[in-house]
Amino acid sequence: MANRRVSFRKILQTLVTLIALSGAALALISAGQRQAVRHIQALDIVVESPAGVRFLDQASVRKMLFNNRHVAPGKLILGGINERNMESILRSNPWVKAAQVYTDARQVLHVYVRQRVPLVRVFEMDGNSYYLDGSLQSMPLSSYYTHYVPIITGVQRLGNDSISQAVKGQIVGLVRCIRKDSFWRAQVSQIDMRPDGGFELIPVLGKQRIILGDTMQMQDKLNRLLAFYRQVQNKVGWNHYTTLDLRFANQVVASPKLSWKIPVDHALSNINWLQAIMENAPKQDLPGGDGAVYSDSDSQQSTPVTDNPTPDKR
Secondary structure (H helix, E strand, C coil), rough: CHHHHHHHHHHHHHHHHHHHHHHHHHHHHEEEEHCCCCCCCCCEEEECCCCHCCCHHHHHHHHHHHHHCCCCCCEEEEHHHHHHHHHHHHHHHEEEEEEEECCCCEEEEEEEECCCCCEEEEEEEECCCEEEEECCCEECCCCCCCCCEEEEEECCCCCCCCHHHHHHHCCCCCCCCHHCHHHHHHHHHEEEEECCCCEEECCCCCCCEEECCCCCCCHHHHHHHHHHHHHHHHHHHHCCCCCECCCCCCCCEEEECCCCCCCCCHHHHHHHHHHHHHHHHCCCCCCCCCCCCEEECCCCCCEECCCCCCCCCC
C-alpha cells in the first residue's frame, strides 16, 4: 500500500512539472509571436570609410536595401526581416568589403558596411578603367567620387582566370612596393605595362623610361636606381639619359648618351627639390656587397659605384 502511495505521488509531481513546463513554453511562444509582429523602432546605418573612401554613404545604403525594393523601413515587422538576405544584397556591391545586419532587443535594425579601399587604378588598352584593391578585387569607377591612387596604363584586358589574377597580383605587389617608401611615392607619377608583360616607371623628375621588367627583386631594383640618382644622374643632369634599364643584375644600364646643357633655373630648382628628398631617404646597402655597375650603353663603359662616392672637386 505504501509503495502505491509513493508511485502516485511521483506521478502527480511529474504531471505538475509537465503542466508548468507547457505553460512556460506557451508563454514564450506567445511572447515571441507578439514580438515578431512588432515594427522596428529605429534604423541605424553605419558606413565605415577607411582611408577616407566615399563611394558609399548612408543614403546609398538605404537605397540598396529599401528604396530599390520599395520597402519602407518603418513598416518592417521584426518577424519579416531576413538579415542574411540583406547582408547578401550589400556584399554584392563591388565597393562593399564587409556587411552585417542585426536587430537588437530595443527593436533597432542595425546595418554596418565597410567600404573597399582602392590601391591602384587600371587603364586597359581598350579604354576600360577600374580600381583594384589589395585583395585583387576589381572595383568600378564612380560617377560621384574619384579616389586618387597610383595609375597603371597599357594593361591587356583582364578577367577572372588564373593568368589575369597573376597579372593583377604583380600590379598590386609593385604598387605596394612603391607606396611604402616616401621617396618613390614622390618620384613615380605613373606605371606603364609593356607589351612583353614587364613594367616601366614614369618619373616626376627626368624624362627617362625606367624599365623594371618583371616584379622579381623589386626592392633591389629600386635600391640600385636610388644609388644611380645619388651618384651619377644628379651630377650629369636629369635629362642626360632617355632610358634607365634595371633588368640586369647589379646594373643600371643608361642609354643613349645625349649632349647635355646646363639646366635652366626651373630645372635646377627641381633638382634641388629631389636632392632634399634623397638626403632624407634611408641609406640602402647595395646587394652582393660588390657595388652595382652603371653602364652607359652609348660609350660601352661601366663604372662601379659605392654608396659613398668621391666628392666632385670641380
